[in-house]
Amino acid sequence: MNWAIIVAGGSGTRFWPLSSPSRPKQLLPLASAEPLALEALARLDGLIPKERTLLVTGQALARPLGDALGLPAANILVEPRAASTAPALLWATAEATRRDPEAVVLSLHADWAIPDAAAFRRDAELGLRTAATHDVLVTVGIVPTRPETGYGYIVPGAPLDEAAKQVARFTEKPDAETAATLIGDGALWNSGLFAWSGKRLRAEVEAHAKELHPGLAALDRGDVAGFFSALTPVSIDVGVLERSKRVAVVPGRFTWDDVGTWDALARTLPRDEAGNVTYGAVHLKDASGNIIWSDGPPIVAWEVDDLVIVHANGRILVMPRVLASDLKKLVDPLPPGIRDLT
């Protein structure tokens, strides 16, 4: 049977001051009127039921996300510590396999913007089928729409069948020129949408992910705390996918965004004629290209361009959009009383 693992992590700094521990990014309506995580769950509708959907997340997000998603309590897996994606995915995959030895698992994130759910399900199902048919780890590579420098790329290799290809190599965040060349050569974005069987993932971890080996015995005993304390944190990409030869890629032909920064809202939310994205009570005059968000007080802006202007959680942020990906540099040094949200 097909299973889903929804991964929810992140410290939330990139949407300061909107995202907060009690209302993390995944629970914000950053791609539509619905919170991202509810969209992620709804996107699985008809493909994988809630009973076979696991949420893997940290202590901070478990309660608010679990409440919002309405998953069975047993399906919420709370990591004892943040240890990157390989331990989380291995644990969740093992849990699915424990309940269903023939489980084929789809891994996705709770904070994506994917407007076309049907297209997502079509390509996700292709990923699951490819994983089952060829007994490989599958990554669904998003067909790029711009030379994005913030993502990793997958270079496809020899065909496995009419849809799937082997992976020639992974490339981490390239510069813009390299990104354009990669796209010209047919490279795809590495989104984190993966599929595999429990047995195949376990075999590839045993073959390649030495960082996790000290914890495997504990994991097999069901000692999750022991697993997490014995392992060395490593991402699924570095620890497994980039080292294994049994990795395939299928194309994801849907619009996808990881909603990583304030700037991403210009891609995920509707824009007015002047390219402004607004949320809440916002009044503009001769303003263009701004991202303006208010959770309460009206924001009135005049003749300002390409700014991020936010009122949320009792803080106000004003900065150019181009700095959005560096927001951490601004926020981290703030006095804790200003920086920290509840």
Next chain:
Amino acid sequence: MNWAIIVAGGSGTRFWPLSSPSRPKQLLPLASAEPLALEALARLDGLIPKERTLLVTGQALARPLGDALGLPAANILVEPRAASTAPALLWATAEATRRDPEAVVLSLHADWAIPDAAAFRRDAELGLRTAATHDVLVTVGIVPTRPETGYGYIVPGAPLDEAAKQVARFTEKPDAETAATLIGDGALWNSGLFAWSGKRLRAEVEAHAKELHPGLAALDRGDVAGFFSALTPVSIDVGVLERSKRVAVVPGRFTWDDVGTWDALARTLPRDEAGNVTYGAVHLKDASGNIIWSDGPPIVAWEVDDLVIVHANGRILVMPRVLASDLKKLVDPLPPGIRDLT
């Protein structure tokens, strides 16, 4: 005896969203930690006592300003309608003269920034003395510090004595080039700091201010409502000073600002090394030349320059400083629920 008339008017749009009916500009700390109106009163200390200080203002400001200033109730003159400065000053001067037939009156505004109170008193006293000695209407002309295009200018004429001169002419808001030429020729800013005796003002009104003539009989009866309803609104400058030949000017050698717009705060409040003026909880990084005011929530700004950023009365305003004098154009068309403050 010397009397003072403090004039307080204005609709408050120019400091939106900070100034409000219950807390007008005159009660805001726009030049120091003290509200402007309290500074105006304190500035008279030792020159004219509270008992001989009259406040003339409209219905909306009478209560909050009267409470703040602590003047005797009989000294608060509430205009039945806004009718520009000539009716207000004629009425208040008549009221001073009724109580003290030998009154020489100093007229000033409640919203000025004048850091050197002693210098102000010295030149104000010179104005009062000149009014008494020469039996003229006196305007204290501020020695200009920049080619300001937002003020009127006074061109001095022939000397009356070692300090005072006749007024050759008044010039309304010039362009920048004309302003520079005027300053080169010794012109002074027309601030609204005036001095005169009750008899002289009345005589000049009778000779020149035909707009007020229909109301004079009512004024003489003490029928203020009748006075205001019969007259045609006119400023003291247009109705009297520009028409009369009995007008003298003495120089005001103190720093003066009418704190007319958000932009003025860059002149009246302290600036940081990067030229930012801030009030309240403001955190800046690589930002310069901004005017940032918060009455509550912290404002965090990064790499923005020469903006006005305000949170006040539950509204947020963001605009370039250079537009500050046109703020009315932005605010007037706003929905009443956003625009109107309480």
